[in-house]
Each structure stands twice: as structure tokens, then as C-alpha cells.
Amino acid sequence: MKFKRIFLIVLDSLGVGETADAINFSDNGANTLGHIKEKYDLFIPNLKKIGFLDTLNMSENDDVEAYYTIAKPINAGKDTLNGHYEMMGIKNDIPFKTFNNGFTFDLLSNIESVTGRRVIGNKCCNDSSIINELGERQMNYGSLIIYTSADSDLQVAAHEDCIPISTLYQYCEKIRAITLEEDWRVGRVIARPFTGIPGKFKFINSARKDYAVKPPKKTILDSLVENNYNVIAIGKVNDIFDGQGINKNIKASNNTEVVNKLLDIMDKKFTGLCIANLSDFDSLYGHSRDVEGYAKAIEELDVEIPMILNRLEVDDLLIITADHGNDPTFPGNDHTRENVPVIIYSRNFKNTSRLKAFETFANIGATIADNFDVEQPEIGESILDDLN
Secondary structure, eight states: OOOOOOEEEEETTTTOOOTTTTTGGGGTOOOHHHHHHHOOOOHHHHHTTTTTGGGTOOOOSSOOEEEEEEOOSSSSOOOOHHHHHHHHHHOOOOOOHHHHHHHHHHHHHHHHHHHHOEEEEEEESSSSSHHHHHHHHHOOOOOOEEEEOOOOOOOEEEEETOHHHHHHHHHHHHHHHHTSGGGGSSSEEEEEEEEEEEEEEEOOOGGGEEOOOOOSSSHHHHHHHTTTTTEETEEEEEEEEHTTTEEEEOOHHHHHHHHHHHHHHTSSSSEEEEEEEEEEEIIIIIITTHHHHHHHHHHHHHHHHHHHHHHOOOEEEEEEESSSSOOOTTSSSBBBOOOEEEEOOOOOHHHHHBBOOOOHHHHHHHHHHHHTTTOSSSOOOOOOOGGE
16 A cells, blocks of 8 residues: 555546547537636646646646646546546446436426426526526425536425425435436436525525435445445535445535535544545536636635645645536536546655546546555556656
8 A cells, every 4th residue: 555545636627628529519629727717817826836737738847746637538428427437437338418408398297296396497507596586486386496507417496494405305315216217317316405585595505415326336435445445525425426435424515615624534544535526616616607706716725725735644645636627618507528637746756747648537546446455447547656
């Protein structure tokens, strides 16, 4: 075992340029980080020191404190589940369905049948505007607001005073069951309780609950748990894998909370993997096409980088990456098919430099598996021996 603890931070949607197959997704020209940098004068000296900006052009830089490269996606989708699945060793050839133009009449009828509630909404929305538009109507009729975020998800919103949160969870469990059918193969069903009064409704983010599908195959996480290693999930990671292969789940509702919980865990003694997902990049700024908000969130992360690096022990490894793109300068509200940055840091490294581009995200999982001497995934190659 080269490293006792590995910390994997996923910057949700922070891609670094179009993939070779981006044209197949109508995403040619997408570049989340690159276009943000063009439109906003990013001040990120700490991320720059570890090669983050060098991933944009894969430029050679000897004056860096970490190994850096990009990883290319091979999974069929450009969503959160596919990105994380691939990282942990799963090749998924069938993408989850998206419903940017609304869900089918048959599906909505089934939802009304299993919940006994009227359905309203059925549109694409990436912010809280839908509850301000339909919240009062939802309360008046006791209905369910059904919508999607252009990701492979079906979100269910209801006011906590009208439908108790526990009841909303029960409805989402029933909806999850019917959306496992191939015609409605949705990646996640998401419970979105809200509170407040008309004109001032707001989501209860701490009560959000995601119902994902089980990973279709064994992941690196499963192998680690089977071999008695710790697998700690912070943020929405546990929901992404539906709890499979995770033996400690730490909830966090925004980037700041995720980083704070990560710093807490870094002070603990354990052997294994800790994965943290910074979802605000995607959910708050990518989908809403908020370039300035996205840029400021990157700058906020930069301020926290020294705290994270200073918490690392000499036998720790830090990996920073992303799961897909979501270029805020692009039309529409969907994810973008992009390569992702990979930053690998340890206090023990003596020869940091650019690495050869990863042909799949799964190189990350393969390297983690190699370090802990557990079963290698079906895809991906370990680069553990290159880290010195």
C-alpha cells in the first residue's frame, strides 16, 4: 500500500474542453473552464500551482506541485451517474433517458395512479422558479410538481405543510419503482420539499433526497468495502451509488458544507477512500448558465485548497477531477460532453509533471484499486507506478 488514505474530490461539471465525440452530443466547442476563464478574470493562484489551468491545453509546465492531465469519457452518457460510474470502473453503453420536453402522458398517469395525487408542472427547470410559479397551486390542490433539470432525473416538489416530507419520500419510492422500466429509464428520482409563503417559497435543501439506480456492476467501492477498507461519501456521492459500496455517508447541502465536512474527515484516522462531490458548480451555476456565479465558486474553492493540502498526511493522496461538463456559455441547460481535469497531489511527490491523457475516467478507479491491492475494474489502467 503506497497511500493509506486517498481523497477524491469531484468538481461536478467542471469540464476542460470538448471530447473527440462531442459532435455526436451537439456539444462541439464546449469548454466549461475555458469559456469561464475567457469571460471572467479568474484569480485562482492555488489551483494554478497544482496544474489546474494547464489541463485546458495540456501545456507542459515543470513549475507545478502536482501531477496533472485530462481524462476522456467512454460511457454513453454525459451525466453524473455515468461520470461517477466510469470513475469507479463501470462501462455503461446505454445512456439514461432525458426528458427535456417533459415526461410522457403514460408515465404521468402512472405517477398519479401510484401516488393518488394530481400532477402539475411537467417541464424542464434548473432553479427554484418552478416552485414560485406553481407552489401556491400545488398547495391549493394537494398536487405534486413534477419536473426535470435536463439531466436524467425526475424531481418531485411539494410544500411541507401540504404533503409531509416523509410522505413525499414514500411517493418518490413508488415513482422510483415505476421509472426502472426501460421506457422511462431515469437516472434519479429526487424529492424536493419546499417551504415558505407565496412569492417567498424556497427549497429545503437539507431534506432533499435522491433515489438513484443501483450500479449495474461491481465497482471499486464494492471491492474496497469487501476488503474491509473505509469508503466515506460526502455530499451526494451516497445517492449517486444508491449507498452501494459505501460504509459511511456524510450529508452536506452545498460546496462550503462539503469542504468543511471533508476537512473534518481529514483530521480522522482511517484507511481507505473518501469521495466528496462539489455539486454547486453544476446545480446552481452550470444548468442556470450563470458564468459569474460559476467563476466565483471556483475562486471560493481556490481559497480552500491550501487548507485541504495542509490537512494531508505524508502517506495521503489527493485526486481532484470532474464527472462531465456543463458549459455556462452554451445554449440550453444540458450537460456538455467534455474531458475532465485530473490533478494528483501528495506531499511525498518529487517529480510532479504532466501525465499522458487518460483514455477513460476509469484510470482513477484503477489507480485506487491498485493502491489498496483490490480487484481491478474491467476498464481503466492504474498509473500508480508513475507517481513518485
